[in-house]
Amino acid sequence: MARRSQQPSDARRRGQRRDRSRVRERGIASVLTRAVRDVERGVQQGRVTPALRAKVQAIALLMRQARADIKSDQSMSNNRRAGQLERIEEVAANLARAAAREASLLELLAEDAVVSDEARVVKREMVRDAGLEAEFDDVASTEVVPSEPATQRRVVPQSVVSRKLANPFLTPDFSAVGQSRSGPRRLESWELLGPLFRSFESASDGAPACMTLPEPASVQVPGELELMPHQASLIASVASGHRTFLLADEPGLGKTAQALLAAQAADAYPLLVVVPNVVKTNWVHEAGMWTPKRSATAIHGDGETIDGFADIVVINYEVLDRHVGWLGDLGFRGMVVDEAHFIKNKSSQRSQHVLELSDRIRSRVVRPLLMALTGTPLINDIGDFKAIWQFLGWIDDKKPLAALMDSLEDTGLTPADRGFYRAARSSVIDLGIVRRRKVEVAADIPSRRIADMPVELSEEAGRSIRETERRLARRLLSRYEKALEAREPGVVIDGIDHDLVRLVAKRERDYEAASDSEDNVFAMMRRIGQAKADPAADYAAQLARSVGKVVLFAKHVDVMDRAEALLTQRGIRHVSIRGDQTTKARQQNVEAFSEDPDVAVVVCSLTAAGVGLNLQAASNVVLAELSWTDAEQTQAIDRVHRIGQTEPVTAWRIIAARTLDGQIAELIDGKAGLASRALDGSAHEGSAAVDMQLEALIGLLTETLSSSH
Incomplete structure (x- = not known):
């Protein structure tokens, strides 16, 4: 039944x-x-x-x-x-x-x-x-909200343990952060976050987008470096006591240097810097330039190689999850988040970890230095900045926090009043929104400059390329030693025989260039270019989203192919200029890049597009591969830096860290004249490519001999 x-x-x-x-x-x-x-x-x-x-x-x-x-x-x-x-x-x-x-x-x-x-x-x-x-x-x-895995792997690098053991009194200051005013509040019952965001969307043309900054003061910078006035203004603000900034300057205006010098002015050490992987190595490099008296370290993987005693700790978003535990306990007095639009999704794990670290720093340190860096325009979807404002301690999940609430109270207005939105927008901006565009500070910056962007190659590619370099160095060393043995008796050279080094390097260049060997200097530079294709395209995509059109140059077709594949994956519309295109196809692609607002990137062959083209619709250039001559590099940049260009041009030169790439870049700079290249963009013919290849081999053999003696 x-x-x-x-x-x-x-x-x-x-x-x-x-x-x-x-x-x-x-x-x-x-x-x-x-x-x-x-x-x-x-x-x-x-x-x-x-x-x-x-x-x-x-x-x-x-x-x-x-x-x-x-x-x-x-x-x-x-x-x-x-x-x-x-x-x-x-x-x-x-x-x-x-x-x-x-x-x-x-x-x-x-x-x-x-x-x-x-x-x-x-x-x-x-x-x-x-x-x-x-x-x-x-x-x-x-909505899929990532939950904390029960068995999530967390690590504590041994050098961090050593730091804590060396200074058991490292416990940070748990003093209460400045309290809000006491007494009744007019705005206590109002929902304020929505109106605050709408105050930016409804801003009229000409409304201020930057807090008032003091006049630039003299800032001591190392060596021949020079701080531009707009950078010095922000440092002056830090020196006067300001501690939270949403630094939204356009790319090319030196946000990294401003953040590092701000930490120095605020004595915000140790300093935590959270960045995309593509710029992690560059942050350590820039720290060595701008604040050389402060040690900097980068966390790779589980952090076995980091310096636990460093003043500046740089970590990328991708590995933040396994280090967030000890980072929260180290006693940081400042935190910088680069490309801060990466944390806009508050349900993502990266955003949750960044906010957790910010909360722990703000709960332990009175007025820490907190800086969010992003070139993304503020007026587009201001709701995306909710997580950034929370990181800076301006708001929490539901309401403005003390400083912002006090400022809103001082307006005497409520969201029902017509003037509230303009006043509310000013209140937020005064908390530390700094936004300068290239065209606004054009008088302060060179009309054309080249900025090196060191990138860390993938573990497999980096290991393979460095091993290839070692084989090349061993071959050069073996030839040098055999040449020494074949010398006539009685010839004695004290130290390195530089004439012999040049002869050995010349033989390598002349004979190996014609071979199919995978470890000659020509094949090696091509492999480095292939390994840089993804990070170069990734950086071009970031620039395209931040400031508009970008020109990406590469030497080899396979590098161009990989770059275009990644741009497609990122949803970035692009065209290309290649040597095998017809004149008509090439012109159509140039016109599409220049006239179609949806085409954000043009991927160009360094040889096919290096001359005769006008690409001044962009003011940012990404050089994915290095040239063998400065003249070739200059010609490529001049496709953008032309008569009629209304904005300063920045060329981002992608350098593979810890490889021969860096030595080649130094050679190019040395031959062309670094001061002219970096400051006024004057063109130099430089040495011929054949000489540059020879100099690279000489440098590699000389370095090997120096380290072996």
């Missing part, structure tokens, strides 16, 4: 699931289709309002949830499932096409995008319109 009574019940349940599936198919698909049409109309008419952005995100959330439900519904046939999925994919394609016309909408389609409260409301309304309140959970169920 029990079995007979259960069978009808099961059948009814299967029938109910089929009915709900059909209702969902009709209801949600039609609602999504109507919503996408609204988005298309808004984009076409140029009305990309906060409400439209909320609708875009709500559509994306519903599409993902509907797709997942369809795939998991076992009651439908394969044909019906395929039909429903096809309708959802068609909606997704239409939405993507509409969003592609307005770059600020694309980020809302990412699965890890932070869901706004407005999008949650719109999503619920769309579900209700479809008659499916009971079928779809709240939007929170569609």
Whole structure:
């Protein structure tokens, strides 16, 4: 009896699931289709309002949830499932096409995008319109929030243990951070974060985007380095006592130097610097330049090679999870987050770790130095900066914190007053938003300059290339020693015989250049270029998102291919200029780069595009591979640095750290004249490529001989 009574019940349940599936198919698909049409109309008419952005995100959330439900519904046939999925994919394609016309909408389609409260409301309304309140959970169920794995691997490098043992009194100051004013507050009952964000979206043209900075003061910098006035102004602000900054200067204006000198002015040591992997080595390099009396170390992997006693600790986002424990206990008095837009998604693990470290520093240190660096314009999707403001201690998850709340109280206004938004925006900016553009400080900076960007190669590629360098060095050393043995008796040279070094290097250049050996200098530089393709393209993508169009130069076709593949993966529209293109195809690509606002990067052959082209739609150049002559490098940069260029030009030269790449760069600089190259961009013919290759081999053999004696 029990079995007979259960069978009808099961059948009814299967029938109910089929009915709900059909209702969902009709209801949600039609609602999504109507919503996408609204988005298309808004984009076409140029009305990309906060409400439209909320609708875009709500559509994306519903599409993902509907797709997942369809795939998991076992009651439908394969044909019906395929039909429903096809309708959802068609909606997704239409939405993507509409969003592609307005770059600020694309980020809302990412699965890890932070869901706004407005999008949650719109999503619920769309579900209700479809008659499916009971079928779809709240939007929170569609968000994937990474949880802390129960067995997450955490490490403590031995050198850090040694530091703690050497100074058991390292415990930082737990004094309470400045308290807020006592007494009743007018704004206590108001919801303020939404109005604060909207105050930036509704800012009129000409509204200030930068806090008032003091006049630049004299700052002692090492050697021949020179601090530009706009940089010195920020250091003066730190010297006067300011301690939190959202430094949003455009790339090329020296944010790294400003952060390092700010730490020096504030005596904010030890200093923690969190950065993307592509610039980690560059931070250590710049620290050695600008603050040479302060030791700097970079954390790679588990941190076995770090200096636990260093004043400046640099770590990349990707390995932050395994070190966050001991970093929080070390007693940092300052923290810098580079490319701070990386933490905009508060549900991501990287954002959670950065905020955790900031909280621990602010709870233990009175007025620590906190700096968020990003070249991303402030006016686009200011809600993305919620995590950054929280890192700086301006707000928490729900409300402004003491300093900002006090400033808002001082305005005497509420969000119901017309003047509140302008006053609120000023209150936030005065907390430390600093934004300068190249065109605004053009008088302070060279019209053209080259900035070296050392990058750490992947572990496998770096290990292989360094081993190849060692084989080349051993071969040169062996030839040198054999030549010494073959000398006539009685010839004695004290130390290194530099004439013989030159002869050995010349033989290597002349004979090995024609061979197929994988460890000659020519093949090695090509392999280094291949290994740099990804970090170079990654940096070009970052620049494109921050400041607009970018020109990327490479010598070899395979390097160009890899760079273009990564740009495609990053969703960056690009074109290329290659030697095998027809004149018509090349001109079409130049015009697309110059005139189409959606084409962000042009990938150019250093030889095919180094002369005769006008690419001044960009003011940033990425040199993925080094030339053998300064003249070739200069010609490439001059495709952008031309008559009619209205902005200072910055060429970012990608250098593979701890390889022959750095030596080649130094040779180019030495031959061309470093001062002329860096300060006024004057062109030098330099030495011929053949001489540069010879000098590179001479340098490698001389260094090997010096280390072996």
